[in-house]
Amino acid sequence: xxxxxxxxxxxxxxLACSGCSNTGQLSNQAAVELTRExxxxxxxxxxxxxxxxxxxxxxxxxxIVVVIDGCPMGCAKAILEDIHVPLKHYLVITDExxxxxxxxxxxxxxxxxxKAAVKRIADKKEPSAAPETxxxxxxxxxxx
Amino acid sequence: MEIKILGxxxxxxxQTEKVVKEAVAECGVAADxxxxxxxMKIAGYGVFGTPAVVVDGEVKSVGxxxxxxxxxxxxxxxxxxxx
Numbered sequence: 001x002x003x004x005x006x007x008x009x010x011x012x013x014x015l016a017c018s019g020c021s022n023t024g025q026l027s028n029q030a031a032v033e034l035t036r037e038x039x040x041x042x043x044x045x046x047x048x049x050x051x052x053x054x055x056x057x058x059x060x061x062x063x064i065v066v067v068i069d070g071c072p073m074g075c076a077k078a079i080l081e082d083i084h085v086p087l088k089h090y091l092v093i094t095d096e097x098x099x100x101x102x103x104x105x106x107x108x109x110x111x112x113x114x115k116a117a118v119k120r121i122a123d124k125k126e127p128s129a130a131p132e133t134x135x136x137x138x139x140x141x142x143x144x
Numbered sequence: 145m146e147i148k149i150l151g152x153x154x155x156x157x158x159q160t161e162k163v164v165k166e167a168v169a170e171c172g173v174a175a176d177x178x179x180x181x182x183x184m185k186i187a188g189y190g191v192f193g194t195p196a197v198v199v200d201g202e203v204k205s206v207g208x209x210x211x212x213x214x215x216x217x218x219x220x221x222x223x224x225x226x227x
Contacts (some may be wrong), residue, residue: 062206
């Protein structure tokens, strides 16, 4: 939601699968902590999956969208593909060498690894990631 | 036609309102343009950021100043603009 003026500007949108495994919950915890630390802002993947119009338009208009899946099942990826949003910054946590299990106890070291990977992915320059010229992004707000 | 500008009142929100009102005037359509500044009401639209534009209940743009030609195309799709 919009908590501050022009809050959508150049903020990194973080979408986590938040699935029911250690890696799914790692995606969620990393997104929560990166939001608290100001790196980006977690957004509701369920709202996008439910095709609620405000959520769908938000992800289409966001300049940088980082998508985190816990495993190769790719649930978050499938949701984005379903609404025809290209994956430009995509992370699968098991690709980082973290094994998936049903233990929901998260290790601090794994959370930090995922956070570092998200930052790396977000900085990645994609050849196909030409900036949208439609409209004017960024805040420049001086009144918040 | 009902158009809502979602945003708490920052410069980009005001610029968006200006663009929308100009587009409405140039199209010559009858439209109510309303600013929504209440954060909880804005949250109800599920938008990631502001400014956002809602035309007849449909979220058209989020987190950026809309271009006038885009606003006109939205009005046109609603049967309200020939320009």
